[in-house]
Amino acid sequence: MTNQFETLFREIFHKNGLDAYINEKTIRLFSDLTDRMIETNRVMNITALTTPEKIIPLHYADCALIAGRIPENARVADVGCGGGFPTLPLAILRPDLTITAIDSTEKKVRYVAETANILGLSVRSCAGRAEELAGQPDFREKFDLVVSRAVARQNILNELCLPLVKVGGQLLTMKGAGGEEEYQEAMNSVHLLGGGETRLYSYTLYLSDGEEKRTVITVKKETPTEAKYPRPFGKIKKNPL
Numbered sequence: 001m002t003n004q005f006e007t008l009f010r011e012i013f014h015k016n017g018l019d020a021y022i023n024e025k026t027i028r029l030f031s032d033l034t035d036r037m038i039e040t041n042r043v044m045n046i047t048a049l050t051t052p053e054k055i056i057p058l059h060y061a062d063c064a065l066i067a068g069r070i071p072e073n074a075r076v077a078d079v080g081c082g083g084g085f086p087t088l089p090l091a092i093l094r095p096d097l098t099i100t101a102i103d104s105t106e107k108k109v110r111y112v113a114e115t116a117n118i119l120g121l122s123v124r125s126c127a128g129r130a131e132e133l134a135g136q137p138d139f140r141e142k143f144d145l146v147v148s149r150a151v152a153r154q155n156i157l158n159e160l161c162l163p164l165v166k167v168g169g170q171l172l173t174m175k176g177a178g179g180e181e182e183y184q185e186a187m188n189s190v191h192l193l194g195g196g197e198t199r200l201y202s203y204t205l206y207l208s209d210g211e212e213k214r215t216v217i218t219v220k221k222e223t224p225t226e227a228k229y230p231r232p233f234g235k236i237k238k239n240p241l
């Protein structure tokens with residue numbers, strides 16, 4: 001499948017203005033990742049997308065579109081990494097980053113760690129819930145950037161993730177077309193959690209055939225988060241800030 005994969009990869013990354021990331025090494029790594037994902041998917045639910053035609057735009061280009069927004073050498077946490085998004089694409093495209101993949105499901109974290117290992121990527125991993133890890137000194141306010149894709153609505157994500165962000169760092173969440181509404185809804189929680197300047201970016205993700213709207217929300221961390229946050233998940237969900 002390699003040649004066909006390469007053609008598709010080049011086409012979709014080019015369409016999305018991601019030419020800087022097209023080279024032999026990234027093509028090989030993404031091709032190997034695709035093989036492993038499709039193979040593992042037979043025995044474990046890693047992704048709903050099962051063909052390179054879907055995987056390249058909706059997983060790889062989608063994640064590559066945020067790669068340029070991350071400061072050099074940043075310490076990054078991916079909250080709710082699931083099958084490795086955005087962790088694995090970021091590890092391929094930005095080897096300067098130190099990435100910790102976090103998920104509450106242990107077998108997903110194990111899959112991501114093993115996959116990174118097989119591909120020769122440097123990724124740290126941790127099985128646990130973000131709101132519980134936030135109570136540990138190794139995690140609380142220790143990351144320059146926390147990313148999260150497809151985990152929860154923004155007001156909930158702010159409480160799960162902002163406690164992990166260093167003062168001066170930022171939270172970056174990857175959203176679909178609904179990001180604008182979530183952005184409005186989450187403004188109240190930003191200030192309660194030590195967040196400051198919050199921005200919404202809208203752009204288009206080009207697929208092999210068609211396009212979709214994407215949004216990214218960034219929240220700067222301005223002051224330390226009060227110790228009473230994050231609350232236990234039941235409370236966060238029942239009574240979001």
Ligand code: SAH
Nearest residue numbers: 080081082085103104105129130149150151
């Ligand atoms: N980011 C991946 C997976 C999204 S699915 C992607 O975009 O494809 C959401 C994932 O978040 C699941 O794997 C789930 O186990 C994890 N998750 C949900 N709540 C969490 C929490 N509070 N802390 C850590 N992981 C969480």
